[in-house]
Amino acid sequence: MSKVYQIATIDSNNIPHVRSHVSRGILYPKGSPSLPILLTSTDIRTAKVTQMLSNSRVELAWWMEGSQEQFRVNGRAYIIPPPSHPFHTMQSFPPGSSLEKLTQRGADDSDYTTSEGGYDWEKKRREVFNAMSPGMKASWATPPPGTVLKSYDEANSWPSTLPRLEEADNDEDRKTLEYALGNFALVLIDPLEVDWVQLGIKPNRRTKFTRNESLGDGDEWTEEITIP
Amino acid sequence: MSKVYQIATIDSNNIPHVRSHVSRGILYPKGSPSLPILLTSTDIRTAKVTQMLSNSRVELAWWMEGSQEQFRVNGRAYIIPPPSHPFHTMQSFPPGSSLEKLTQRGADDSDYTTSEGGYDWEKKRREVFNAMSPGMKASWATPPPGTVLKSYDEANSWPSTLPRLEEADNDEDRKTLEYALGNFALVLIDPLEVDWVQLGIKPNRRTKFTRNESLGDGDEWTEEITIP
Numbered sequence: 001m002s003k004v005y006q007i008a009t010i011d012s013n014n015i016p017h018v019r020s021h022v023s024r025g026i027l028y029p030k031g032s033p034s035l036p037i038l039l040t041s042t043d044i045r046t047a048k049v050t051q052m053l054s055n056s057r058v059e060l061a062w063w064m065e066g067s068q069e070q071f072r073v074n075g076r077a078y079i080i081p082p083p084s085h086p087f088h089t090m091q092s093f094p095p096g097s098s099l100e101k102l103t104q105r106g107a108d109d110s111d112y113t114t115s116e117g118g119y120d121w122e123k124k125r126r127e128v129f130n131a132m133s134p135g136m137k138a139s140w141a142t143p144p145p146g147t148v149l150k151s152y153d154e155a156n157s158w159p160s161t162l163p164r165l166e167e168a169d170n171d172e173d174r175k176t177l178e179y180a181l182g183n184f185a186l187v188l189i190d191p192l193e194v195d196w197v198q199l200g201i202k203p204n205r206r207t208k209f210t211r212n213e214s215l216g217d218g219d220e221w222t223e224e225i226t227i228p
Numbered sequence: 229m230s231k232v233y234q235i236a237t238i239d240s241n242n243i244p245h246v247r248s249h250v251s252r253g254i255l256y257p258k259g260s261p262s263l264p265i266l267l268t269s270t271d272i273r274t275a276k277v278t279q280m281l282s283n284s285r286v287e288l289a290w291w292m293e294g295s296q297e298q299f300r301v302n303g304r305a306y307i308i309p310p311p312s313h314p315f316h317t318m319q320s321f322p323p324g325s326s327l328e329k330l331t332q333r334g335a336d337d338s339d340y341t342t343s344e345g346g347y348d349w350e351k352k353r354r355e356v357f358n359a360m361s362p363g364m365k366a367s368w369a370t371p372p373p374g375t376v377l378k379s380y381d382e383a384n385s386w387p388s389t390l391p392r393l394e395e396a397d398n399d400e401d402r403k404t405l406e407y408a409l410g411n412f413a414l415v416l417i418d419p420l421e422v423d424w425v426q427l428g429i430k431p432n433r434r435t436k437f438t439r440n441e442s443l444g445d446g447d448e449w450t451e452e453i454t455i456p
Contacts, residue, residue: 004293006234006236006246007246008244008245008246010244014242014285016236016237016238016244016246016287017287017300018234018235018236018246018287020289020291020298055242057242058244059236059243059244059245059246060246061248063234063248065232072246074243074245139456142455142456143455144455145434145454146454148453149455151453152453155431155455160431202363203383203384203386203388204367204383205383206373225376225379225380227370227373227374227375227377227383228373
């Protein structure tokens with residue numbers, strides 16, 4: 001299964017943007033196996049974060065080369081920044097949404113359940129960061145992404161690897177890790193529509209799933225078979 | 229090199245959409261090797277065509293798994309439908325654009341040069357269609373994509389393969405080919421910005437190329453090294 005999908009967003013000039021993301025897993029609110037929430041990560045300083053905060057509707061395309069299948073997931077994106085970041089209070093999960101359910105009830109994975117029975121987003125954010133490779137961790141410790149450089153060589157002065165949080169054994173690493181973690185954000189995508197095309201079987205199949213939000217607390221999806 | 233990229237568009241409700249496309253080549257106006265135009269194809273009846281006609285700004289993400297490189301190309305999309313299709317007159321290539329240059333001067337590939345020295349889009353459209361596999365050709369002969377079906381079995385009554393145009397030896401195939409070709413459109417993407425990220429080398433590199441449209445007839449791009 002491919003771990004890379006592409007997320008499309010819209011900027012304030014009404015221009016679309018799309019870039020590849022690495023899947024960091026799929027979360028389900030406890031007791032709701034039909035409400036997947038897609039998890040990926042980003043640098044809080046990138047343009048896509050601003051785009052998602054001002055227009056949360058996004059679509060992702062997840063192409064599976066092996067089986068020639070494509071999942072197109074249209075939904076709402078939410079950012080989980082560090083608790084101290086100004087963006088922290090800019091979004092709230094809509095009532096009845098999968099994300100609200102997850103936050104209130106926790107996930108089936110009990111590692112991230114708070115003492116009140118909800119989901120511990122900050123713990124998850126730190127652990128997703130911690131699980132990254134040493135080189136990936138260092139990519140959040142650069143100056144702001146998109147900044148213009150005089151030459152590629154400038155990058156040689158930045159940290160190229162960072163240890164796990166609990167393995168930092170000097171002040172410099174600890175300080176750099178703190179800075180990197182301060183730029184690290186989770187991206188959650190709460191699906192409203194899924195368009196699934198199977199090109200690996202003949203005749204090709206296409207199935208569209210639509211979450212009926214007006215159902216409120218329900219977990220139901222409407223399923224339609226359509227022409228590919 | 230991957231042949232699949234993802235194109236993002238915006239619909240009339242300001243919702244982004246993105247889906248995988250197969251690259252059908254890159255065209256260059258004669259004498260302008262620095263002005264690539266990306267070529268892909270679609271069914272004229274799909275929602276993305278309407279989206280591109282009402283908002284031609286698109287972005288595509290082209291991820292190269294092997295070299296861990298990503299090209300993000302932001303630009304304008306143009307549709308080349310059958311000459312008889314109502315959409316045929318809905319778009320014109322902006323003065324000074326790569327597409328206008330290509331249409332007027334032709335490409336380096338002389339197979340598609342008209343007697344006036346321009347580019348023969350209709351010949352190209354027919355030949356791109358003709359080069360598709362028999363199964364792919366048949367995918368343009370279905371009822372309109374997106375139409376709801378009662379079951380997957382309905383697809384069994386549609387043609388599953390179609391011969392090349394010059395190999396159709398009965399009226400039914402000729403009629404079905406004509407119908408399929410009537411739904412087949414080229415999609416051209418004329419780049420304005422290219423954001424190239426190289427994740428396969430350490431430190432990672434990112435380079436942004438911007439076409440300076442105000443240069444008019446010039447083929448120049450501005451190049452900036454940026455932080456990945």
